[in-house]
Amino acid sequence: MKYLSEEGITNKRVLLRCDFNVPVKDGNICDDSKITKSLDTINYLLKNNNRVILLSHFGRVKSEEDKEKNSLKIVYEYLKKYYDLEFISNPLDLTMVNNSSKKLFLVENTRYTDVPEKRESANDLELAKYWASFADVFVVDAFASLHRAHSSTAGISKYLPTFLGFLVEKEIENLKPLINNENHPFVVIMGGAKVDDKIKIIEGMLKKCDKLVLTGGILNSFLKVMNYHIGNSLASNDAEVLESVKKILNESASKIVFSPMVIVKRGNTNVEIDIQDIEDEDIIYDNIINDKVKELIDDAKVIFLNGTPGLYESEEYSKGTKSLLEILSKSGAQVYVGGGDTASAVNKFNYANEFTYVSSGGGATLEYVSDGKLKALEFIKENGVEN
Numbered sequence: 001m002k003y004l005s006e007e008g009i010t011n012k013r014v015l016l017r018c019d020f021n022v023p024v025k026d027g028n029i030c031d032d033s034k035i036t037k038s039l040d041t042i043n044y045l046l047k048n049n050n051r052v053i054l055l056s057h058f059g060r061v062k063s064e065e066d067k068e069k070n071s072l073k074i075v076y077e078y079l080k081k082y083y084d085l086e087f088i089s090n091p092l093d094l095t096m097v098n099n100s101s102k103k104l105f106l107v108e109n110t111r112y113t114d115v116p117e118k119r120e121s122a123n124d125l126e127l128a129k130y131w132a133s134f135a136d137v138f139v140v141d142a143f144a145s146l147h148r149a150h151s152s153t154a155g156i157s158k159y160l161p162t163f164l165g166f167l168v169e170k171e172i173e174n175l176k177p178l179i180n181n182e183n184h185p186f187v188v189i190m191g192g193a194k195v196d197d198k199i200k201i202i203e204g205m206l207k208k209c210d211k212l213v214l215t216g217g218i219l220n221s222f223l224k225v226m227n228y229h230i231g232n233s234l235a236s237n238d239a240e241v242l243e244s245v246k247k248i249l250n251e252s253a254s255k256i257v258f259s260p261m262v263i264v265k266r267g268n269t270n271v272e273i274d275i276q277d278i279e280d281e282d283i284i285y286d287n288i289i290n291d292k293v294k295e296l297i298d299d300a301k302v303i304f305l306n307g308t309p310g311l312y313e314s315e316e317y318s319k320g321t322k323s324l325l326e327i328l329s330k331s332g333a334q335v336y337v338g339g340g341d342t343a344s345a346v347n348k349f350n351y352a353n354e355f356t357y358v359s360s361g362g363g364a365t366l367e368y369v370s371d372g373k374l375k376a377l378e379f380i381k382e383n384g385v386e387n
Contacts, residue, residue, distance in 0.1 A: 001380055004041065004139055004163045010048040013097075015135040015160065016041065017152050019142035019360070020056040020075045023344060029078060031344045034144065037360050039082070041141045041165035046083075046103055053097060053134060054085075054106045055152045057120070057145065061111040072109050079106060094134045110152045120151045123379075128155030141165025144339055144361040146376040147368070153376040157384035167360060174357045178304055178336055178369045181208050187300040187333075189324070191216030191287075191307030192341065196236050199244045204370030206252045211296050214258045215287045215309040215320070221245055222258070228275050231264065231282035257296060261288040263310065263317060270316055286310030286320040289327060297331050306338030306366050312345045321345050329354040338365040 018038040023030040045052050059070035076087045085104035088096050091112050097105055113119040119127045128151040132138065138160040140146070145153050146168070156162075164172075177183065188209040190202065195218045206212055214222055220235040225245045236242055249256065260275045263286035272288065287309040289297075297303065305328065309320030325346065328335050335355040337346055340362020346352050359365040368374050 001377070001384065002163050003169045004044070004165050005169060007163070008048065009045065009050060009137055009139075009163070012050050012137045013135040014045055014050045014052050014137045014139055015055060015131060015156060016045065016052050016139045016165070017055045017142045017145070017156070018042075019144040020054075020072060021058050021144070022075065024074060027074070029074065031347055032078065033343060033347060034339075034360055035075065035078060037167050038141050038165070041139065041167060042083075042104070044166065045139070050103075050137075051097070052104050053088075053094065054104070055091075055110055055131070056106075056142065057111045057150075057152070058109045059111070061109060061114050064115060067109070067112055067115065070109055070111070072106060076106050092130070094131065097134050110150070113151075121148070122151075123149050123155045124151050125155050125158060127151045129159050132156050132159035135160060138162045139165050140376070140380070141167045143168045143171040143359075144364050146361070146374040147364040149375040149379040154379035154383075157380040160385055162380055162384045171359060171361065171365075175336070175359065175365070175368060177302065177334065179372045183301045183334070185210040185296075185300045186302045186304075187211045187213060187296055189213040189215065189303065189305045189307075190218055191309050193217035193234060194236070195221040195245065196238055196241050198366070199241060199248075201366050201370045202248060206248070206255055208370075209255070209304075211300075212252075212256050213293055213296065214256060215289075215324075216307050218307065219258050219287060220284060222249065222256070223275060225249060229278050229280075230275070230284060231278045231280055233264075233278075233282070233284040257293060259287060259290040259293050261290050262286065263288065263319065285314075285317040288320050289324050294327055297327055297333070300331065300333040303328065303331065303333045303335045304338070304369055305335065306340075306342055306362070306369075308341060308345050312341075312348070318349075322349055325349055325351045325354075336369075338362055338369075 058072045086102045088107045091108050110120045138156045186209045188205045217234045220233045224235045262284045263272050264282040311317040312321035337358045339359045
């Protein structure tokens with residue numbers, strides 16, 4: 001695989017896979033960083049007289065109803081501020097490209113092709129071949145989507161010379177210290193809502209880090225296995241997952257750290273308490289970092305943060321996230337932040353310039369740091385057309 005920066009592309013038809021899966025609330029884009037981080041690649045290709053077809057997914061599409069609320073038209077309206085482009089409303093009909101004088105096109109949500117049967121998400125190669133037929137070159141700039149080998153992130157590479165865009169290059173280069181595991185003490189802080197899909201990642205992180213700080217909803221499942229009473233708090237009920245959590249605790253208890261201070265909703269009020277004092281009807285919405293965890297952070301040389309301690313979008317449950325970001329900003333460590341909700345929280349509370357690197361990838365960054373691989377990149381390495 002080659003970086004776009006290594007070899008100029010001019011006067012070509014280019015399929016450019018970006019990740020425009022931005023958070024939206026009340027019809028407005030809450031965090032546009034995923035879009036803005038791909039503008040360098042778009043601008044470069046347009047400047048060099050290429051015709052560019054933008055592909056991206058947006059949300060989860062499992063039914064016709066999902067299509068209505070997961071249209072990329074909101075991103076099209078955003079991009080119109082910068083470019084004269086056309087919107088292709090059907091991802092299965094790109095013929096407009098051949099009949100237009102425009103240089104830039106945005107194709108509707110690639111996951112529309114998952115209904116009525118999965119095509120995009122199943123890496124349907126016929127679908128990839130169809131998209132590839134409208135271009136000469138494939139450029140991958142959707143780092144946040146590369147942990148999934150889909151038709152638009154991987155399959156197209158089987159039919160077109162493939163390059164990694166400026167954003168993907170930046171991510172790979174900046175995350176090298178974490179991949180190479182160069183400096184210690186290395187502390188990983190993992191939060192977020194669910195543990196069910198993160199067992200292998202946690203196992204991978206424990207092989208690399210010196211301490212793993214658990215917080216947020218992930219912590220709840222570990223507390224449950226450790227026989228703490230967590231009231232009505234969100235936690236896994238999957239027996240297999242809980243057995244995996246138990247195995248992790250048995251094998252790596254000395255590496256796992258957490259703060260016992262939580263904010264629970266008790267009736268109509270919020271109370272900050274120790275987890276020992278949780279009652280039956282309590283729901284944990286936030287986790288507050290204590291002095292023990294702060295000392296770990298202060299002593300670390302490298303820190304990787306992915307996930308937040310609480311429901312930071314709500315002001316009443318943002319204390320844990322705000323205080324953690326403040327502590328991290330004052331540490332002497334190199335601090336790397338995973339994307340997704342974590343990056344959104346960093347942007348929301350104005351800490352974007354306080355850390356070593358803020359990634360655009362959520363789950364992708366987590367998987368990449370955990371084992372150094374991304375499914376789409378592995379597919380491209382094994383199946384991609386030789387450049």
